[in-house]
């Protein structure tokens with residue numbers, strides 16, 4: 001699929017070549033193709049525009065017009081730029097604490113609970129890690145049940161306290177439990193609402209302040225397109241989170257939210273979710289995502 005854009009750009013530039021000298025204007029024409037690909041992938045309009053301007057400068061700087069296959073060089077420039085924009089190399093998560101505490105944040109339905117399980121399973125499979133999952137949704141008993149089901153499925157202990165409606169106290173008790181039971185990673189699954197609201201932000205901010213996690217992750221459904229950016233901004237303003245988890249990339253989204261989120265909050269995307277199963281987790285590789293977005 002990636003070749004499609006390359007072919008298109010090659011064709012556009014070659015056609016123009018046959019009609020005399022190629023100018024900046026012609027390059028701009030081909031950049032429209034790039035912008036279209038980005039918009040099709042749900043990249044924010046302003047970001048797509050900014051992006052094509054940068055690519056234009058690079059293309060002219062690298063004398064793209066005098067090469068034999070200008071389209072291919074253009075695609076390389078576009079891909080390199082996109083990769084750079086999404087964060088360069090993959091970044092891991094901070095597991096330096098004893099235990100390392102990972103706080104999950106995000107809206108209800110974003111895939112927090114599923115991802116908490118996937119991450120626990122991923123770390124457990126690394127042999128040196130013994131994770132503890134913590135159910136901190138004090139409003140929805142079903143969410144606690146769901147985490148217990150996940151925990152059973154992957155053979156990871158789940159800490160919950162159904163009588164307790166204070167998520168800060170539950171998190172602190174869970175960390176104490178982890179210390180005395182040899183769990184070296186604590187993954188805290190928090191409550192989410194259907195939309196950003198003050199009560200939810202205050203609650204997660206209180207948990208964050210009280211437990212000072214090594215890693216705070218923001219989980220977002222990649223299918224939510226432009227909304228993903230606003231949600232990311234709202235959570236980042238309150239939590240200054242460390243990384244983003246992009247879920248549901250197995251759907252037919254092209255993943256443009258990855259670029260928009262990275263551009264707006266400037267935090268690395270660390271993992272992606274690619275299905276409902278516990279194994280459907282992958283480290284985020286910007287260059288692979290660039291291929292996907294360019295289609």
Ligand code: GDP
Nearest residue numbers: 108109110111112113114247248273274275276
């Ligand atoms: P939470 O409310 O944020 O905890 O979200 P859940 O973990 O309960 O996920 C909401 C729904 O999305 C569930 O039906 C999950 O099975 C589904 N889900 C989560 N992650 C993925 C993913 O990567 N791909 C797909 N296809 N579905 C997912």
